[in-house]
Amino acid sequence: xxxxxxxxxxxxxxxxxxxxxxxxxxxxxxxxxxxxxxxxxxxxxxxxxxxxxxxxxxxxxxxxxxxxxxxxxxxxxxxxxxxxxxxxxxxxxxxxxxxxxxxxxxxxxxxxxxxxxxxxxxxxxxxxxxxxxxxxxxxxxxxxxxxxxxxxxxxxxxxxxxxxxxxxxxxxxxxxxxxxxxxxxxxxxxxxxxxxxxxxxxxxxxxxxxxxxxxxxxxxxxxxxxxxxxxxxxxxxxxxxxxxxxxxxxxxxxxxxxxxxxxxxxxxxxxxxxxxxxxxxxxxxxxxxxxxxxxxxxxxxxxxxxxxxxxxxxxxxxxxxxxxxxxxxxxxxxxxxxxxxxxxxxxxxxxxxxxxxxxxxxxxxxxxxxxxxxxxxxxxxxxxxxxxxxxxxxxxxxxxxxxxxxxxxxxxxxxxxxxxxxxxxxxxxxxxxxxxxxxxxxxxxxxxxxxxx
Amino acid sequence: xxxxxxxxxxxxxxxxxxxxxxxxxxxxxxxxxxxxxxxxxxxxxxxxxxxxxxxxxxxxxxxxxxxxxxxxxxxxxxxxxxxxxxxxxxxxxxxxxxxxxxxxxxxxxxxxxxxxxxxxxxxxxxxxxxxxxxxxxxxxxxxxxxxxxxxxxxxxxxxxxxxxxxxxxxxxxxxxxxxxxxxxxxxxxxxxxxxxxxxxxxxxxxxxxxxxxxxxxxxxxxxxxxxxxxxxxxxxxxxxxxxxxxxxxxxxxxxxxxxxxxxxxxxxxxxxxxxxxxxxxxxxxxxxxxxxxxxxxxxxxxxxxxxxxxxxxxxxxxxxxxxxxxxxxxxxxxxxxxxxxxxxxxxxxxxxxxxxxxxxxxxxxxxxxxxxxxxxxxxxxxxxxxxxxxxxxxxxx
Numbered sequence: 001x002x003x004x005x006x007x008x009x010x011x012x013x014x015x016x017x018x019x020x021x022x023x024x025x026x027x028x029x030x031x032x033x034x035x036x037x038x039x040x041x042x043x044x045x046x047x048x049x050x051x052x053x054x055x056x057x058x059x060x061x062x063x064x065x066x067x068x069x070x071x072x073x074x075x076x077x078x079x080x081x082x083x084x085x086x087x088x089x090x091x092x093x094x095x096x097x098x099x100x101x102x103x104x105x106x107x108x109x110x111x112x113x114x115x116x117x118x119x120x121x122x123x124x125x126x127x128x129x130x131x132x133x134x135x136x137x138x139x140x141x142x143x144x145x146x147x148x149x150x151x152x153x154x155x156x157x158x159x160x161x162x163x164x165x166x167x168x169x170x171x172x173x174x175x176x177x178x179x180x181x182x183x184x185x186x187x188x189x190x191x192x193x194x195x196x197x198x199x200x201x202x203x204x205x206x207x208x209x210x211x212x213x214x215x216x217x218x219x220x221x222x223x224x225x226x227x228x229x230x231x232x233x234x235x236x237x238x239x240x241x242x243x244x245x246x247x248x249x250x251x252x253x254x255x256x257x258x259x260x261x262x263x264x265x266x267x268x269x270x271x272x273x274x275x276x277x278x279x280x281x282x283x284x285x286x287x288x289x290x291x292x293x294x295x296x297x298x299x300x301x302x303x304x305x306x307x308x309x310x311x312x313x314x315x316x317x318x319x320x321x322x323x324x325x326x327x328x329x330x331x332x333x334x335x336x337x338x339x340x341x342x343x344x345x346x347x348x349x350x351x352x353x354x355x356x357x358x359x360x361x362x363x364x365x366x367x368x369x370x371x372x373x374x375x376x377x378x379x380x381x382x383x384x385x386x387x388x389x390x391x392x393x394x395x396x397x398x399x400x401x402x403x404x405x406x407x408x409x410x411x412x413x414x415x416x417x418x419x420x421x422x423x424x425x426x427x428x429x430x431x432x433x434x435x436x437x438x439x440x441x442x443x444x445x446x447x448x449x450x451x452x453x
Numbered sequence: 454x455x456x457x458x459x460x461x462x463x464x465x466x467x468x469x470x471x472x473x474x475x476x477x478x479x480x481x482x483x484x485x486x487x488x489x490x491x492x493x494x495x496x497x498x499x500x501x502x503x504x505x506x507x508x509x510x511x512x513x514x515x516x517x518x519x520x521x522x523x524x525x526x527x528x529x530x531x532x533x534x535x536x537x538x539x540x541x542x543x544x545x546x547x548x549x550x551x552x553x554x555x556x557x558x559x560x561x562x563x564x565x566x567x568x569x570x571x572x573x574x575x576x577x578x579x580x581x582x583x584x585x586x587x588x589x590x591x592x593x594x595x596x597x598x599x600x601x602x603x604x605x606x607x608x609x610x611x612x613x614x615x616x617x618x619x620x621x622x623x624x625x626x627x628x629x630x631x632x633x634x635x636x637x638x639x640x641x642x643x644x645x646x647x648x649x650x651x652x653x654x655x656x657x658x659x660x661x662x663x664x665x666x667x668x669x670x671x672x673x674x675x676x677x678x679x680x681x682x683x684x685x686x687x688x689x690x691x692x693x694x695x696x697x698x699x700x701x702x703x704x705x706x707x708x709x710x711x712x713x714x715x716x717x718x719x720x721x722x723x724x725x726x727x728x729x730x731x732x733x734x735x736x737x738x739x740x741x742x743x744x745x746x747x748x749x750x751x752x753x754x755x756x757x758x759x760x761x762x763x764x765x766x767x768x769x770x771x772x773x774x775x776x777x778x779x780x781x782x783x784x785x786x787x788x789x790x791x792x793x794x795x796x797x798x799x800x801x802x803x804x805x806x807x808x809x810x811x812x813x814x815x816x817x818x819x820x821x822x823x824x825x826x827x828x829x830x831x832x833x834x835x836x837x838x839x840x841x842x843x844x845x846x847x848x849x850x
Contacts, residue, residue: 013502159502235843307501329502332495335458339491340509347505353514353716354505371495375507376487378582379624382511383778384720384785395784395832413836421499428500432511433624438499 004196005230007217009391011350011426013159015307016368017276017327019267021166024277029285031318032075033092034060037311038321039071039130040442041139041449044090052079057104057126057260060093066142072127074262074283076102092318103259111181111255119181123251126260130321131247135228135240137449138420138442147241149188149232154204154245155195155215157222158306162267162325165201166278168245174252175203181251182243183209192245193227204245219308220391225423229392234418246324250283266319270303270328271368272296285319287326299331301371308425309438332372340375347374350388350430378433386437389426392419396427400437403444408451411444420445461486480574484581508623512586514718518709519590519773522699523559525692527551529702530598533653533695539664554654555698558593558605565606566592569613573622584623584630584779588612591631591773594699595766595814596638597651604642608634628821629780632770632814639814647810649674652695671695673765677807680752689763700769703762710772719776722785723792727771728762730796735761738804753804761800770813771796780821784831791827795820 036044043064059070075097083092106126111119120143123129132141155164183190189211194200196214215221224242234240246264253261262283268276272295303310305323348367349356359365386396394415402410421438428437469475469482496503531547566589574581592609612634617626639646649670655663672694675682684694692702713719735758745751775795782791795816802812
């Protein structure tokens, strides 16, 4: 058994609204959508038009810069609508789902007997490739590169995150097959990070051919970025790929059954969800049937993903490509009289200038937080705050400032290759000056990709 | 509350909207509105939940930490006054006299400083930021009580304009604005900022006179000129001594320090290393005292090192000024060096240069200048580590 890596800096924000560890009866969905905004670093081109019939695994979009990488429909049916935004940017490609899914046949194969190129080709053609993310820059993996390692986080430490053991349960074979395929893609190892204090579930604890490391500590202990930093930090010029375990299962199915079977399990979470359970659905499924009639009255925010990194969507929205939960919390658009002066106990804070800290010393507190920003954006004033929740050997504020002034050399020196947006999510939460840290980091990553490549 | 908010939104706000009559005064409206109500702004990008803390709350905590010093300062002003006149009056009289002297200073400081701040925000159209809330309280506390109010006003204006706004406002300044105000007054009006006439108000009513043998000098003034002081260390610690309004009571400064450290808003690293720095310099002086060039200096150097920490503005400077996060060192390891050097240099300056008994003020301003350099070296170490890792990797490959 490997040693436990202790993550000291970070914080667990305990929220009201964890999902019951129980699967709800399946809820049908009418449409499924691929949202190009989920994928960074790709220039999209449509390969279908409205009205086309597609199967699960038929390409809807492809990458202009690398045409073999396809973004495929997770469902069979008719291309219902291509939603475009400003400058005709594609926002969503919606597919009206058939009752029974028809699949493209990609042919079964054992990854152990295939070479790297054959695996890449199969994954790229079937739509599975898009699940692989590449660092630096947090973009869709480039097949032409060979990563020095592939990292998978086997636990999610974000607020209200689902239990991955439960999400993956019953997919032992598919997961193993997926791992076997991934192992062929890297010159190094496939790493799996597990939580030292919680059972990982049957799938993750039985898998072979991965290097397991165990972590203990508060969020962001479950972020794959932390695992990379602890095991094999990214140097300039190096590439690491990351992937979610539920997507490894989908890759496994591709090789075992020859189809793009993008079923995943998700959790419905958040204080405003009435019946909080686990559900089986499809990558990119419409969330309407999950939330309609199942959330409380009032002004709510629906988030695809968790409260730290998820995307704001509406009732007509779709599950994001990489998301494994839907979270619904109240909107906090009400002004508060002397809110800065009166220390009310219903706010979360890592600062001891608010009662939140005392509450947490006395006992376990779960907060029902809304989306209020609790103040206005300011210049950086307070120091040492990001460092409390940022377990990387990087100066976060200095890096953010370097990004703000577009100083490429400083960004490189300060370690921008090692981080992605989600690694800074907690910094953004605790920021006294309410700076939009994740947005800034994305800006920096985009600039670096453009300038350095 | 709802009604008040609606009134603001419906009746007041339209006057300040774009195109309306008072469009230019929008920052002023916004400043007051957000003072009353934390706005219902929601997190639109990134994390959907946010920490309850904001800059207003942070600044408010610092002000809370300053209040004991302010109240004690008021009493001490009155106490010193009646003591100088040899009158035995009640506690209430003492605090009343002090309040009459000190409250106008606070009002002038806030009035002028915030006025300048508002003016700049209106001119430049940016929001009013909270930085001056603390600065405005600090300025009267670090000035002698007899400083004419117009000098105080001028110093406050200088602090806001040259100290802060020219750099881009709160968060952008290089020097601590409150200390800059003091430095301005110190160099512009030295006779009002030093010597033995300004620390205790000796204005006389009919029939009153100053007691025989009265000296209004501060401990540091005494030490610099004669090498001795008539005040006991206990009096200095409690603060029943002449000095700037809020700086005298080390005891209450420690209370404020406790709040700042506990809430995490003031850096304990800077405070601790500052005290260590001052003590180390004090010890060095104790050792080298026999080699001093004059008997006064020899006596000053021989002052037990721990007494250096309770005299003058040392404690106040370390706790409330050195810990300013904007002008101080911003890296955690840099804070150790920064604090240490402030304490070290502060004691050094006051002993070596009797013309500047308030060495701590100059030490902090000097270290404000040096803080980016300290941070630079701390960050370079991190960068070197990263480059070394890369070099190792390429060498191994």
